[in-house]
Every structure is written in C-alpha cells, then in structure tokens.
Amino acid sequence: MLTVDEIVEKLKEIVGPRFVSTDPIDKINYQHTLAYGAYKALPDVIVRIESDAGGSHQLAKLLSFANENKIPIVAKGGVGMGISSPLKGGILLDMLGLDKVLEVNPTLQYVIAEGGASVYAIHHALRQHGLMLPNFGTYGPSVVIGAMVTKGGIGYGMTRYGWIADMVIGLEVVLANGETVRLGALANQGTDFGPFQKWIHLPDLLGLFTLSAGALGIISKVCLRAIEGRREWLHDYCYSFRRGQLENVQEALLRLVKGEVVYDIHFTDRWQYHWPMEEGLYDKAKIPADGWFFLKTILFARDPEELAYKEKRMRAIYNEQGGIDVREIAEKGMGKAQEYGLHGWPDFHIMGPDGWCSSVVRHTGMFAVTSKMYPITFLKEMYDLDEAAKRECGLWDPEHSPQHDSYVTRDLAMKEEYFVFYNPYDEEDVGKLRRWMGKVQEFSNQRGVVWTAPTVSTKGPYPYERLKNLYDLVKEIKRMVDPNNILNPGTLL
Secondary structure, eight states: OOHHHHHHHHHHHHGGGGEEEEHHHHHHHHHHHOOOOOSSOOOOOEEEOOOOOOOOOOHHHHHHHHTTTTTOOEEEESSOSSSSOOOOOEEEEEHHHHHOOEETTTEEETTEEEETHHHHHHHHHHTTTTOOOOOBBOOTTTOOHHHHTTOOOOOHHHHHHHHHHHHHEEEEOOOTHHHHHHHGGGGGGGGSSSSSSSSSSSOGGGGGGTTTTTSOOEEEEEEOOOEEOOOEOOOOOOOOOOOOHHHHHHHHHHHHHTTTTOOOEEEEHHHHHHHHHHSSSOOOGGGTTTEEEEEEEEEOOOOOOHHHHHHHHHHHHHHHTTTTOOOOIIIIIGGGGGGOOTTOOTTSSSSSSHHHHHHHHHHHHHEEEEEEEGGGGHHHHHHHHHHHHHHHTOOOOOTTOOOOOEEEEETTTEEEEEEEOOOTTOOHHHHHHHHHHHHHHHHHHTTTEEESSSHEEEEOSHHTTTHHHHHHHHHHHHHHOOOOOOSSSSSSO
C-alpha cells in the first residue's frame, strides 16, 4: 500500500505539481457543499483535472492509478446542493478544469460540453444561436453539467420538459479502471451523421449514470438537447393562496400540468418572502396579508396569440380555485429580469444583493435543504407533516426561515425543496437541524418518496432496500464496473 506522500508524488506526475494539494486550508475549503454544511469530510489530497485546447486530459490515467491502488476518489464540481464530500477520504477531484463547450449544432439543436462545464457557460453558448436548454437552472455559475446529470438536475422549465437528465442524449464516461465509454448519441460521434439522437442499436444505458452520485463512473462529456428560445417568450405571473387552501392548490397544479398550459410553476410559501418584505424589497401592501402559498408561474409563448390562449386557460384555473394574482412578486421577484435586457437572463432574484436568498442569509445563516419527489396529490399531507416537524424541533420562526421552494414536474409530482437556515457553528442549532432532517427522512421513507441523489450515509439503506432485487442488480453493476469501490464509496453500498 502506498503512503500519502507516495500517492501525492504520483499524482503530480500525472496532472502536474500545480494541480495537487494537501494544504489543510484547501481541504477545509473543498469539504463544504452549499446545502449540507452539517455533513463534512476531509480528503487526503485534492487534485484538479484540466483539459487542453484540444479537449485532451488525464482523467483516464488518474482513475486507472486510483483503481490500481484502491484509493477512494470523489468528483466535485462547483459548490452545489448535493453531497460531494469524500466520506472515505482519498482523492477529491476538482472537475472545474474540464470546462469547455465543445460544439453547438443549431440545426439539429444539441450542445456538447465537458463534464465540468458551467451550466451558465452552456446557456451562454446556446443563446448565441437563439437556443436554450428546455430546463435551465439558475442557481449560480458554480453549478456544472456533470453534477447536474448525476443528481438529475433541476431548473426552470421542469414543469413542461422535465429534469436536466431528461435533456441528456449522450454521455462520455470514464470508468474506475480508466476505460472511456460513449453512450447514447455520443456513441455515434465520429460518423458522418454525428450525435443526432440518443437511441442507438443497443439497450439505453444513459440512465445508469443519472442519480448515481458519481458512484459508477465520472462524466467527461455531455450531449444535451436544446430548443429555440428567447427571453421575451417567457412571461411571469404569481398567484397566492391562503394557508387553508392547499387542496385548491393541488387541484390547480394537477389541471395546469395535465393541460400542458405552463412552462414552469414554483410552489413557495410566505417564509420565502418574510425577510425580503422586512427589508423593503417588496411592498407589503401589494401582497395579500393572508397569502401563504405563492405559485410563481411562467408561460412560454412565441407571439401574442399563443400567449393569450395560454394565459386565458391559466387564469381560469387559478381563479376557479380561489387564487389571487400578485403582480408585486411576478414583477419584482421574477420579471425584473427584463431590466437586464433580453440577453441578461439573471437569477430571477435568487442570488445577488437584492435576491431573496441573500436577504434571508443576512438574517439567518447557512441553509440545509431536503430534496425529493412525491405525487402532487400528497402535497397537503407532506407540507403539514413538515410544518409539524419544524415546529416540534423549534425551527418554525423567521430566524430559521423554514421555507419551501418546490418545482412542479411534468410527472404530476412535486420536486420538493424543504429549507431550514441555521448557524453551523452553534451545536444546539445543528442539533435541531439534524433532528428535523431525521423526522423528514422517517415520514418521507414511510410513504415512498424518491430522493434526489441520496446516499446511504445521509438517507440510510431503506430507500434502496425497498427496491428489493432492483437494488441487488445495481449493486452487482457497481461491483462489475468498480470492483474496488473507489468511486464515491458510501453512496450506493
């Protein structure tokens, strides 16, 4: 077995001395994930992988070395919302140097990018050709496409088009032994036709690497489907409902998704607007005093006729269920993007000095979020359970801003995000957080939720074990492609 010093020297040979670090400060900086400050683990060594102008890199050689010496390796993109902490130590692999957008095909409407490419960079490249990703995430430029694929990937447009993972038509993946495989459309790259569709004359294996948390291979390239899109085709609305109208909210959501009326719906509650209102970012007089749930809604329409048709149907559904039109939030919390021009596409007031997240953090602290899916028809039950758990754990107050920010999906489901803000340096506060997350885990697992990129270390084995022989099959695949269990160990096994 190699010593850490021997491992470091070999890594320097592979990627160069400048891209290897064992500095304690670097380790501390790299251990964090944005939403899970309560889960931390230090790597033994940090390695940054970079591609040259031609797209060549040493990822395969690096993985081959780690596999041969049974060294755990965890790929990390930007500081995102998943858990990319090296639970078993070893190598933490910084993927941000594999950042190139390699091709945009405006005729066949696809884009190819390296696994560490910023999703923002991909959006920017597409917009030069009048294109967009059908699902576009807006949670900061640090989010990278490989990470979005391995956790499914959320973003605006999920109501109409689905996950980022649903946009994937091809992948290039480096396996634990250093072997590179091309899947879906990228298997056809190099032919005259090129990567025009994901279906090839073999069983589809793209899904093997989505929601895998990097436990089966490391994504080096992604090919994504794009659509024609312009900022002025997105139209913003917001409807509010009282706390006792959650069943009406469920009915409205079901009808809007079934009718394919809307491009995107965000389900939020008043906690999200508490501190922004206190800071004066919103005019309280223009927001219903008894409004508790807010459905931020986007319509996609190319011309006035299409907009009039969709808007009429949307308004009829919301009005029938007792919703109240709230222009204050639609204009300031969503539509203010127009001030930046048609090519600005900012964060819809999530980040930035006047974004809701920034104003909340100024009054609270670090946040944790649970992330899972369940049917729209269980929205009321799940919201009530979460509120009860937060009250019991002492978190239902402005200082903890226990807000919801959930996507409504085309699968007639909620992609739920339960937030709690807390002080990561206060043991009592961290204890409250952990207790709440345990309660959420318990009532969620009992009902059959689907977690977003769970790991055994954070969700326990039950979500996997209830899948019975399917989980057994995935474990067999894991042992086949990663017999030494070096790829993000602790996630699947």
